[in-house]
Amino acid sequence: MPRQINEDTDPLLKINPFRVMTVMARAQELESQGLRIVHMEVGEPDFSTAAPIIEAGKRALDAGLTHYTPAGGITELRDCLVAYYAEQYGVEVNRERILITPGASGGLGLLANLLIRAGDGILLSDPAYPCVRNFIHMMSAHPQLIPVGLSQNFQPTLQQLEQYCQSNTSGLWLASPSNPTGTILERAELKAASDWAGDREKHLLVDEIYHGLHYVDDLPSVLELDQSAFVVNSFSKYFGMTGWRLGWIVVPEEYVATANILAQNLYISASSIAQHAALAAFQPETRAIFEERRLAFRRRRDFLAQALKDIGFSLSDNIQGAFYVYVDISRFSDDCEKFCHELLEQHGVALTPGTDFGDFESSRHVRIAFTTDMESLQLGIERLRAALL
Ligand SMILES: Cc1ncc(COP(=O)(O)O)c(C=O)c1O
Numbered sequence: 001m002p003r004q005i006n007e008d009t010d011p012l013l014k015i016n017p018f019r020v021m022t023v024m025a026r027a028q029e030l031e032s033q034g035l036r037i038v039h040m041e042v043g044e045p046d047f048s049t050a051a052p053i054i055e056a057g058k059r060a061l062d063a064g065l066t067h068y069t070p071a072g073g074i075t076e077l078r079d080c081l082v083a084y085y086a087e088q089y090g091v092e093v094n095r096e097r098i099l100i101t102p103g104a105s106g107g108l109g110l111l112a113n114l115l116i117r118a119g120d121g122i123l124l125s126d127p128a129y130p131c132v133r134n135f136i137h138m139m140s141a142h143p144q145l146i147p148v149g150l151s152q153n154f155q156p157t158l159q160q161l162e163q164y165c166q167s168n169t170s171g172l173w174l175a176s177p178s179n180p181t182g183t184i185l186e187r188a189e190l191k192a193a194s195d196w197a198g199d200r201e202k203h204l205l206v207d208e209i210y211h212g213l214h215y216v217d218d219l220p221s222v223l224e225l226d227q228s229a230f231v232v233n234s235f236s237k238y239f240g241m242t243g244w245r246l247g248w249i250v251v252p253e254e255y256v257a258t259a260n261i262l263a264q265n266l267y268i269s270a271s272s273i274a275q276h277a278a279l280a281a282f283q284p285e286t287r288a289i290f291e292e293r294r295l296a297f298r299r300r301r302d303f304l305a306q307a308l309k310d311i312g313f314s315l316s317d318n319i320q321g322a323f324y325v326y327v328d329i330s331r332f333s334d335d336c337e338k339f340c341h342e343l344l345e346q347h348g349v350a351l352t353p354g355t356d357f358g359d360f361e362s363s364r365h366v367r368i369a370f371t372t373d374m375e376s377l378q379l380g381i382e383r384l385r386a387a388l389l
Contacts, residue, residue, distance in 0.1 A: 014137040018130065020352040023340060027350040038380035040368045041350040043179065044242040045323070050281070050289040053241065057277030065276050071263035073100025073248070074275050080282045081248060089221045096256050099263055100248050100270045104209045104234035107249040108135050110262050111230055114255060115203050116141045120170040125156055127326070127357035127365070129179045129207070144169060147360035150316060154181035154326065158192050165200070172197050175207035177214055177321025180357045180367035182301075184320040187220045194226035205230040209247070212238025212290065214321035215298050228252050235274075237322070238290060239281045244274035297323050300370040300377055307381040308368065311388060323370050326354070330364040332388050340366060347387045349380050 005012065020041050027037045048054075072078065078095045085093045101107035108131065116122060118140035124132055126145035133143040146156040146164045156164075161172065174193060176185040185193065190206075197204040206222040208231055222229040234247035247270075251259045263269070280286055301319050308315055314328040333339040336353040343349045354365030370377060 011137045011140050015134045016130070019337065019340075019356045023344060023350050023352060026344060030344070030348065035348055036379075037344070037348045037350055038376050038383060039350050039372050040370070040377070040380050041352045042369055042371045043324075043352075044371060045237065045240050045293065046371050046373065047240050047293050049240050049244070049277075050286050052280040052283055052286045052289075053239075053277050056280035057244075057273055060273050060276035065272055067272055069100075069269040069272050069275060071260050071269050072096070072098070073270060074272075076279055077275050080279060084282065085221070085223065085250075089224050091221065091223045091227075093223060093250055094253070097250050097253060098248055099251065099259055100246065100275055101263070102247070102267050102270045103236060103245045104207065104232045104247040105131065106245070106267055106270065107232045107234070107247050108132065108207075110259060110266055111205060111232065111249060111251075112136065112139050113262050113266070114251070114259055115171055115205070115230070117170070119168060121166050121168040123156070123161060123164055123169055123172045123202075125154065125174070125178065125358075126360040127154070127180055127354065127362060129175060130356055130358075132173055132175075132207070133358075142168070145358060145360070148181075149361065150314065150328070153316065153318075154178060154183045155185050155189060156193075158196060161193065161196050165202075169202060171203040171205060173205045173207070175209075176219070177210040179210065179322055180324050180352070180354070181316070181326040182210075182319040182322045182324045183316060184214065184216065184219055187218060187225070190220055190222055191225045194222060194229060198226070198228065203230060204228075205232065207232045209234045209237055210322040213294055213297060213323060215301065216320045219321065223250060230255075235278050235281065238294070239278070240290070240293065241274070241278065241281075244271065244277065246270055246274040246278055297370060300374060301325070303374065304368065304370050304377055304381070307377075308384075311381070311384055325368045325370070327366050327368055328361075328364060329366055334364050336363050336366050343384070343387060347383045349383045349387070 078098045112135040116139040120141040121144045123144045125148045136143045148154045231250040235241040340353045352367040354362040
């Protein structure tokens with residue numbers, strides 16, 4: 001008889017399923033009955049992967065590039081990222097410090113193994129992308145959640161870092177822009193967080209997966225300010241390659257060897273085809289497609305933010321990046337799960353309950369994604385108005 005899960009102590013029991021998956025499954029069921037559902041729950045771009053990337057993927061297949069690659073990824077792709085950091089952020093990052101991973105998810109798993117030991121505490125925002133908390137649980141460590149609200153742009157303040165830091169705290173994990181809130185850490189805030197972590201010998205990890213999909217002029221990478229920080233990024237969002245499962249991490253020089261050993265053991269290498277396809281992401285014609293898409297997301301954001309305010313929701317005046325609006329629904333409900341359930345069942349609008357992202361005021365929030373076209377967003381707003389006003 002295999003060992004049973006201990007109901008009191010097993011960290012796996014702290015890992016919650018995503019409520020959004022239940023919403024998506026039910027939405028599909030309703031669609032199969034012929035109903036039109038407006039999808040405002042989905043956390044991935046509605047655009048398919050840009051044509052030059054698909055073509056490069058096909059060429060890689062035809063050329064038989066179907067084998068394992070070095071654990072850290074193919075040299076050409078890492079060199080593209082070296083050039084990208086120089087061009088976008090004006091920072092020099094040695095190729096060895098960049099490891100290509102199976103999505104940001106693979107990168108987060110690797111970094112959790114690299115940086116976290118049983119019993120450690122990791123500071124992070126509440127609300128935040130739920131997997132982060134779960135990776136910490138998987139390491140038998142403790143997420144130390146910092147409640148962040150609208151008045152502080154949903155990002156932790158320096159006073160809070162001080163307040164929530166405990167004797168076992170070993171690191172600080174931030175995201176800019178954030179999922180689910182779409183807010184960023186301004187340059188000065190990021191610098192302050194990095195100084196804080198450095199002074200207290202805590203590691204700093206920044207999830208930069210929504211970089212590129214931002215609507216502000218200045219969105220610094222933490223690497224501009226702190227070369228000892230760890231970065232997670234991905235080809236999923238801005239580069240529109242969710243299904244290819246490709247991301248990357250940047251680690252400080254002294255962690256390169258161990259990170260490679262972990263990569264070899266955890267997944268051997270990221271997909272070879274995806275890596276060769278991603279080379280095309282750095283060509284000017286592909287970059288132009290990404291820019292067009294970013295502008296489309298910005299137009300959707302402008303429309304949605306205003307329309308949601310007109311209905312009576314409270315939300316940030318400044319959704320600075322990603323493709324989410326984190327909306328306070330308290331004028332209409334204090335139970336986001338019931339609210340989402342009723343909107344889906346009775347009005348055909350799919351949203352993600354705030355309870356997916358944390359505990360702090362989560363039952364009076366929902367995440368609304370603008371990952372669907374303008375016509376669908378307009379229909380979604382019409383249905384929300386009909387349901388609530
Ligand atoms: C903040 C954040 N980090 C990481 C991920 C994982 O993305 P992927 O594994 O597709 O790169 C996501 C996906 O939604 C995310 O929102």
